[in-house]
Amino acid sequence: MGRGYYTRLVRSAWDWRNGQLTRRWTFDSSSSTEGNNKYAGQGNHQMSVGDVDEDGKDEICNGASAIDDNGMGLYANGKGHGDALHMTDIDPDRPGQEVWQCFEDPKSYGNYGLGLHDAKTGQPIWGIPTTGDVARAMAADIDPRHKGLEVWGSSGGLYNAKGLQISANRPSFNFGIWWDGDLSRELLDGTVLDKWDYTKNASTRLVTFYQRASISGNNGSKKNAGLVADLLGDWREEVIYRSSDNSKLILFTTVIPTSTRMYTLMHDPQYRVSVAWQNSAYNQPPHPGFYLGTDMSKPPQPNIYLV
Numbered sequence: 001m002g003r004g005y006y007t008r009l010v011r012s013a014w015d016w017r018n019g020q021l022t023r024r025w026t027f028d029s030s031s032s033t034e035g036n037n038k039y040a041g042q043g044n045h046q047m048s049v050g051d052v053d054e055d056g057k058d059e060i061c062n063g064a065s066a067i068d069d070n071g072m073g074l075y076a077n078g079k080g081h082g083d084a085l086h087m088t089d090i091d092p093d094r095p096g097q098e099v100w101q102c103f104e105d106p107k108s109y110g111n112y113g114l115g116l117h118d119a120k121t122g123q124p125i126w127g128i129p130t131t132g133d134v135a136r137a138m139a140a141d142i143d144p145r146h147k148g149l150e151v152w153g154s155s156g157g158l159y160n161a162k163g164l165q166i167s168a169n170r171p172s173f174n175f176g177i178w179w180d181g182d183l184s185r186e187l188l189d190g191t192v193l194d195k196w197d198y199t200k201n202a203s204t205r206l207v208t209f210y211q212r213a214s215i216s217g218n219n220g221s222k223k224n225a226g227l228v229a230d231l232l233g234d235w236r237e238e239v240i241y242r243s244s245d246n247s248k249l250i251l252f253t254t255v256i257p258t259s260t261r262m263y264t265l266m267h268d269p270q271y272r273v274s275v276a277w278q279n280s281a282y283n284q285p286p287h288p289g290f291y292l293g294t295d296m297s298k299p300p301q302p303n304i305y306l307v
Contacts, residue, residue, distance in 0.1 A: 005081055009043045011060055011067050025071030035073060039065050041108070042076045044101065045282040048087040050270040050289050052097055052119040058273065061087050061119060063101055064108075075122035079115065080108025084173075086139035087119055088270075088287035090149045091161035092296070096120050097289070100151045102137035114153045116163070126163035130155040138173040140185035140285075141293030142196040149293060158201075169201040176285040177228050177237045178265075179206065181258035183294045188239060188285075190223035191215055213250050215241035224283040229275040230265035234258065237265070267302035 009029040015022045029039040044063030052059045057069035063085050065076035085101035097119040103109035112127025113134035136154040143150050148161030158167040172189035179186040179193060187194045187203065191210040194203040209215060217223030226240040226249060238253045265271045270289030278286055290299050 005043050005045060006041055009039045009041070009062065009065070011062075011071075013071060027067050027071050027073065038078070039073055039076045041080055042078070044082045044085050046085065046280055046284050047277055048085060048099070048284075048287075049273045049277060050087055050097060050119070052087075054096065058269075061085065061099060063099070064103075064122070066119070066122065074120075077117060077122035077124065078108065079103050079110075079117075079124075080105050082137070083135050083282055084137040084153075084284060086137065086151075086284065086287060088139070088149070088289065089291035090116065090139055090151065091125075092148055092291040092293075093161075094118075094125075098125065100137060100139040100149075102134040102153045104133045104135075106131065113155060114151075116151065116161075128153070128156045128159070128163075136173040138171075138176065138187075139287075140176040140187070142171065142184055142187070143198040144182075144184060144294035145198065147293075147295055148291070167198075167201045171196045171203050174222065175224065175228060175283070177239060178230075178292075179236060179254045180256045181260070183260060183292065183296060185292075188225065188228065190217050191225075191241065193239075207252075209239070209241065209252060212252070213241075214244045215250055216244045217241065219283065222282065227275070227278060228285060229278070230271070235260070235262050235264050262299055263302050267304055268299075269302070269304055272304075 012026040013024040029036050042065035048061040049058050060067040063082050064079040066074040068074040082101045082103045087099045090098040099119050100116050103113050111129050113130030115127035116125045134155050139149045139151045141149045146160035152158045152170040157165045158170045172187050175188040176185040177188045193207040197204050228239050231238045236254050240251050268288040274286035
C-alpha cells in the first residue's frame with residue numbers, strides 16, 4: 001500500500017500469515033535514511049509491481065522511481081509525477097522490462113513529457129519532446145510490422161519500441177484488452193472496443209458494449225471499466241462494467257475463436273498482481289512480465305500455484 005504523488009512518498013509492505021497482518025517494512029521519502037529525500041514527488045497516480053531486477057522478488061515501480069523488495073530505494077530518476085505508466089517487456093530486443101509513461105511538469109521532465117526508461121535502473125532510453133502536462137500514455141502491440149509494443153500518448157503520434165514514429169495518427173489512450181484471436185491487443189475506451197487498423201492508421205469498432213446492456217464507466221472523463229482481467233476460459237481478457245443504475249456488475253467475454261494456445265494470463269505472477277493494483281488511483285491496464293505480441297517467443301512456463 002502507499003501514498004504520495006507530488007511531495008512525500010510512502011510505501012508499506014505487509015505479510016498475511018495465520019490470519020494476522022504484520023508490517024514487513026515502510027519506505028518514507030521524509031525519513032532520515034540517506035537518499036530517501038530524492039524520492040519525494042517521484043510517484044504516479046498509480047503503481048506497478050514486478051521483478052525488475054530478476055532476483056525472484058517483486059519491486060514497486062512508482063513511475064519515476066522504484067522501491068526494492070527489501071524496502072530500500074532502487075532508483076529515482078528525477079522526472080517527477082505522471083498520470084499513466086506501463087511496465088512490461090516493451091522492447092524484446094533489450095534485456096529486462098521497460099516503463100513507458102507520461103509526465104506532468106516540464107520543470108522536472110525537461111524536454112521529454114513522454115518517455116521510455118529501463119525498469120531496473122530508471123535510465124531513460126528515449127523520449128518524445130512535448131510541452132506542458134502530458135496527461136495520458138498507452139502501450140500495446142497494435143502493429144505487427146514492428147517488433148515489440150507500440151507506444152503513444154496524448155501528445156505526438158504513434159511510435160514503435162525503438163522510438164520511431166510510425167503514424168502521425170494515434171488511437172485512443174485509455175485501456176488495452178486482448179479480445180480477438182490474434183496476439184495484437186485491442187483498445188478499450190469508455191464503453192466501446194476498437195482495433196487499430198495499421199494499414200489505414202485508423203481505429204475500427206469491434207464492440208459497442210453500451211448497446212448490449214445499460215452500463216456506465218467510472219472515474220469521470222476517463223470512463224474506465226470496473227475491471228479488465230483474464231477471468232474466464234483461455235488467455236483472452238474479460239471486461240466488467242457497472243450497470244447504469246448501480247444495481248449489478250455486467251461481465252462481457254469474447255466469443256471469437258483463437259488458434260493461439262498459452263497459459264492463462266492469471267498464471268503469470270506480474271499480471272496477477274497487476275489485476276490487484278488496477279483500481280489504485282488512475283486505472284491502468286494489466287501487463288504480464290513477459291513480451292506478449294504478434295512475434296513473441298513461447299512464454300515461460302509459469303512457476304506459480306494456487307492455494
